[in-house]
């Protein structure tokens with residue numbers, strides 16, 4: 001990849017007056033007011049001498065199991081901040097927990113981002129450490145920080161240790177989807193399933209697969225927003241604590257240099273991240289989150305960029321759901337720096353992209369080695385040579401839909417089949433186990449009304465399970481199409497994020513049982529075989545059966561959420577609103 005422009009960052013002179021001195025740096029009534037209350041925490045007076053005040057933005061919550069260990073990690077960050085001469089102040093933000101939140105954690109990502117943005121701007125903070133883990137916490141924190149643009153750095157909670165059930169690796173999420181299909185096919189008993197449950201989550205941390213949590217930790221590192229090596233260290237490994245400690249030290253210098261998200265998150269950084277996502281077989285959720293982050297930092301990135309940049313990227317990380325290993329093995333093999341080095345050497349990365357370390361991404365990885373070539377594969381043994389996210393277009397998805405080739409079945413990538421339509425998730429649940437359902441393995445399952453407005457929130461239901469009568473034949477995959485997302489831990493020939501979504505009157509809304517649907521991944525085509533005239537007539541007669549929410553956050557969400565093709569952010573949250581110090585409070 002050619003280097004069109006070099007990232008030249010010029011650090012600001014130090015010492016200088018920071019924004020926190022507006023609160024703490026003086027002798028007026030208001031300065032004393034701000035300081036004196038803080039001192040109830042036992043903070044010595046000299047901590048308010050103009051040194052960098054660093055927020056530790058913590059998504060700790062027992063309702064977010066993947067982040068339940070972040071209090072301890074925050075303490076390690078504090079050690080580093082104090083050591084480097086800063087004042088750490090930890091604060092909580094809304095914690096978006098994937099495994100418990102209903103209707104879906106995605107409905108709360110933008111709310112959390114708003115929480116982060118307002119907390120950063122309204123408080124006496126000069127920089128922030130973003131403590132994230134579970135899927136949505138990473139993008140939410142980055143989105144909020146980008147809209148304020150004070151120095152910010154991510155430290156992830158890290159993945160869980162490998163799970164094992166009867167000698168076999170149990171991957172978070174991936175095993176759950178597999179086993180529940182095995183039950184429907186009659187290949188596993190309910191008792192065994194319950195026994196397997198005990199082995200699924202055996203330590204603190206987020207999903208041990210290359211699900212969305214590990215993908216987004218990898219994206220933070222790929223974008224240059226975390227220290228090199230951050231993504232893969234297991235949550236309980238002592239080196240995770242070291243990473244937190246070093247991150248604490250680093251943010252203080254970032255504040256002194258005034259190294260901001262907008263310095264790191266250039267178009268080049270996003271291009272690198274998209275390519276790295278293809279190489280790791282990362283979650284389709286990254287598409288939405290990176291588009292949303294780009295929107296906050298003012299980088300012009302669109303859905304087609306995902307296709308263009310990912311086309312020639314081989315998936316070399318042999319992790320579930322695309323491959324066979326788990327994050328623990330990825331870490332032992334050398335982790336993300338090895339993947340970055342490989343892509344850079346292949347000429348597929350912008351080597352000069354700046355990272356939060358102050359170094360280029362290439363300088364961070366040039367000395368690393370691959371310690372296990374069965375986990376990080378040589379390119380000739382890649383899981384797929386074309387691993388980047390595919391963007392499909394056609395009369396069924398005028399603004400695009402996505403598919404993850406590394407998790408799909410090669411024989412289904414070109415397919416024509418009869419549509420079996422589910423009007424919404426309740427319709428799907430009511431019909432899927434019915435032996436009389438008119439469906440066979442050549443059909444295309446179509447699920448409507450699961451997009452941002454439709455579900456609401458765009459739930460991870462796109463990898464809808466197959467009908468038991470088909471599973472019993474030993475068939476494990478069928479083409480499925482929806483406006484939903486899917487878990488990063490899921491797999492299958494699943495077309496997702498169809499835009500415009502059904503609830504917004506997209507063409508998906510008017511697909512009928514029996515229509516013929518064509519998927520051609522090579523040609524990037526997704527079509528329903530009806531004439532333009534028929535499509536226009538159906539759309540003109542379409543009316544939603546969904547009721548619009550009348551009040552509360554759900555109404556705000558419904559009225560302002562944008563399509564998946566632009567990142568599903570709120571229309572009024574796009575962009576950076578800066579870090580100007582607001583009026584005083586008294």
Ligand SMILES: CC(C)(O)[C@@H](O)C(=O)O
Pocket residue numbers: 098099135172173207210211212213283285460486487488489
């Ligand atoms: C909860 C999960 C399994 O993390 C999922 O949301 C994902 O996308 O990976």
